[in-house]
Structures are given as C-alpha cells and as structure tokens.
Amino acid sequence: MNILITGGAGFIGSNFTTYWANKYTNDDIVVYDKLTYAGNIENLKELFDNPKFSFVEGDIVDGELFEKTIVDHEVNTIVHFAAETHVDRSIEGPEAFVHTNIMGTFRILEVLRKYPAIRFHHISTDEVFGELPLDDPNAKFSETTAYDPRSPYSASKAASDHLVRAYVNTYKIKATISNCSNNYGPYCFPEKLIPLTITRAINNQEIPVYGDGMQVRDWIHVDDHCLGVDLILEKGKLGETYILGGHGEKPNIYIVKEILKLLSKPESLIVHVGDRKGHDKRYAMDFTKAKNELGFEPQKPLEKRLEETVQWYVDNQDWWAPLKAEGDRIAEGYLRNRI
Numbered sequence: 001m002n003i004l005i006t007g008g009a010g011f012i013g014s015n016f017t018t019y020w021a022n023k024y025t026n027d028d029i030v031v032y033d034k035l036t037y038a039g040n041i042e043n044l045k046e047l048f049d050n051p052k053f054s055f056v057e058g059d060i061v062d063g064e065l066f067e068k069t070i071v072d073h074e075v076n077t078i079v080h081f082a083a084e085t086h087v088d089r090s091i092e093g094p095e096a097f098v099h100t101n102i103m104g105t106f107r108i109l110e111v112l113r114k115y116p117a118i119r120f121h122h123i124s125t126d127e128v129f130g131e132l133p134l135d136d137p138n139a140k141f142s143e144t145t146a147y148d149p150r151s152p153y154s155a156s157k158a159a160s161d162h163l164v165r166a167y168v169n170t171y172k173i174k175a176t177i178s179n180c181s182n183n184y185g186p187y188c189f190p191e192k193l194i195p196l197t198i199t200r201a202i203n204n205q206e207i208p209v210y211g212d213g214m215q216v217r218d219w220i221h222v223d224d225h226c227l228g229v230d231l232i233l234e235k236g237k238l239g240e241t242y243i244l245g246g247h248g249e250k251p252n253i254y255i256v257k258e259i260l261k262l263l264s265k266p267e268s269l270i271v272h273v274g275d276r277k278g279h280d281k282r283y284a285m286d287f288t289k290a291k292n293e294l295g296f297e298p299q300k301p302l303e304k305r306l307e308e309t310v311q312w313y314v315d316n317q318d319w320w321a322p323l324k325a326e327g328d329r330i331a332e333g334y335l336r337n338r339i
C-alpha cells in the first residue's frame with residue numbers, strides 16, 4: 001500500500017503514522033502537513049531513517065501540490081487527519097477553521113474525483129453531534145444521531161463530513177468516515193486539557209478548570225483511535241460512518257484530580273475559571289457498530305492509560321519544553337477569568 005497521511009505531524013496523525021510504519025513495514029508512507037503551530041516534525045523522529053517514509057510540507061488547500069504528491073508517490077490510500085482542532089482557538093478566530101477544515105477537505109475531494117480508485121478515510125469528531133444531557137446517562141451518540149454542531153470548530157468538521165458524504169453519493173469516491181471522541185496520549189500539544197494539566201502540574205503551576213469541571217468527555221487513548229482507523233481501512237464498508245469511543249466517560253475534574261494524584265501534586269493547584277462560551281455538557285459514544293462489524297474494542301482501561309500518559313510526559317520533557325510557552329499563554333488567558 002502507498003498511504004498518504006494528512007496532518008501526520010500533529011498529535012493523532014503522528015501516532016497513526018508511527019503505528020502504521022511499525023505494523024505495515026512494506027508500505028510506503030508519505031506525510032503531507034503544513035506544520036502549523038500544532039504540527040511538529042519531531043513527533044515523527046522515529047521514522048527519519050526509515051526509507052519507506054517521506055514528508056511533504058504543504059497546505060491541503062493547495063490542490064495542485066496535493067495532487068502532485070499523490071501522483072509522485074503513486075498513492076492509493078489517504079487518511080485525512082489535517083485540521084485546525086482547538087475549540088477555544090475556533091471561538092477566538094474561526095477563519096483558519098473554515099480554511100483548513102472545509103476548503104482543505106473540499107480540495108482533497110476535488111483531487112479524488114480525478115483519481116476515483118484511491119481509498120479515502122476521513123477523520124471526524126463526536127463534537128459534530130452537539131451535546132448530551134448530564135442527567136441521562138443512557139443517552140449516547142451513534143451513527144444515526146443528527147448533526148448539531150455548536151462551535152465554529154465542530155461546525156467546520158460537520159461541513160467537511162457532509163462534503164465527504166456528498167462526494168460518495170455524487171461522484172462515488174471510495175470513502176469512509178469515523179467520528180471519534182476526545183483523544184489523549186503522547187505528542188498531544190500542551191494546550192489540550194490532559195497535556196496542559198500534566199505539564200503545568202509537573203512545574204507546580206496553577207491548573208485552570210472550566211466552570212465546575214463537570215463537563216463529561218468519553219476519553220479514548222490515541223492508540224485505540226489508531227487501531228479503530230486501521231480496522232476501518234481493513235474491514236469498513238465503503239460509504240459508511242463508524243463511531244469510535246474509549247469506554248472512558250469521565251468529567252474533566254475527575255481527569256485533572258487523577259493526574260494530580262499520579263504526580264503526587266496537591267489539588268490546591270486547581271483554579272476554577274469562567275466556562276467556555278457554549279460549552280457542551282456531555283459527549284458519550286455508542287460504538288456497537290464498530291465493535292460488531294470491525295471487532296473494535298479499546299485495549300486498556302482509562303486509569304492504566306492515564307498512568308502511562310503521565311509517565312510519557314514525565315519522561316519526554318525535552319519534547320514539550322519548547323512548546324510549553326504556548327500552552328502557558330493559553331492557560332494564563334483562562335486564569336484571568338478565575339471564579
């Protein structure tokens with residue numbers, strides 16, 4: 001297989017690229033990435049000496065360069081991770097989200113119209129479904145849940161999902177989609193809840209928590225997300241969507257307190273701050289379809305994975321130290337709004 005991975009220098013994309021290179025050693029892999037603040041070529045350092053791996057710095061909105069890369073590398077499979085991904089940044093400045101998530105996906109789809117034999121997998125998010133109530137623990141998102149995006153980020157991802165489905169229906173491109181819940185694990189930029197909490201706790205800095213911290217997310221370890229995408233490429237039906245979750249439904253405050261416990265740090269580091277505008281209360285995933293059709297199942301419990309993740313950040317301070325100023329800038333913004 002000649003596989004192209006967009007956004008392969010970001011958090012999930014780089015984990016997926018390394019996963020793929022280690023598992024499918026005969027495949028040629030090309031990462032196509034713009035290297036925004038969230039893209040870091042160092043995430044792929046394990047592969048620098050691998051002759052089957054190559055990297056192209058490029059914007060997915062640049063359809064010409066994207067097409068040239070497909071042709072030059074004789075690509076037959078594309079996994080599309082590239083996106084602007086931080087909800088708070090989308091609230092501050094939505095334009096980059098429209099540019100990359102909507103226009104970028106559109107340009108890729110236009111290239112696919114010309115190369116209809118290429119297998120395409122589009123990575124999406126649970127956030128397209130809006131929010132679930134806190135007082136109905138049985139309510140979960142499934143493949144049939146109606147879209148109800150509530151932030152510029154989720155609206156841009158929803159638009160890209162609709163475009164992919166439209167191209168499947170209209171132009172018969174060979175595509176699948178997955179909607180996954182919140183990821184955590186190595187190489188996550190320290191602006192997102194788990195790495196922000198870990199890196200600031202290690203340095204004994206205050207940890208901002210939105211509102212009462214009772215917003216519930218279904219946390220999935222990035223390795224389980226990679227496994228889910230691998231199974232979709234292997235066994236997924238063309239044109240179908242698959243929900244991927246982690247059995248990791250927990251409120252944010254629980255996650256923060258677990259991290260503090262693992263690092264032997266006091267809960268007094270927690271500072272409650274004004275809630276995010278339009279903050280979704282709860283996400284939860286019903287991934288019965290992925291389980292029954294693909295055999296997908298998260299491999300380890302959340303507590304074990306969280307422990308491993310904390311240890312990874314403890315052991316890899318060289319990786320996150322140069323990125324920490326940006327995480328701190330974001331955290332200081334939240335802390336100006338303490339309650």
Ligand SMILES: NC(=O)c1ccc[n+]([C@@H]2O[C@H](COP(=O)([O-])OP(=O)(O)OC[C@H]3O[C@@H](n4cnc5c(N)ncnc54)[C@H](O)[C@@H]3O)[C@@H](O)[C@H]2O)c1
Nearest residue numbers: 007009010011012034035036038039059060082083182183
């Ligand atoms: N992080 C999560 O919890 C989560 C959950 C569900 C779905 N997703 C989806 O998974 C995908 C990857 O998320 P992530 O957290 O790894 O993101 P990330 O922000 O860590 O990485 C995004 C990558 O895309 C690249 N990129 C951005 N704009 C680009 C452009 N115009 N052209 C080419 N490359 C560009 C960046 O340089 C970066 O390497 C996204 O599509 C996201 O919506 C993420």
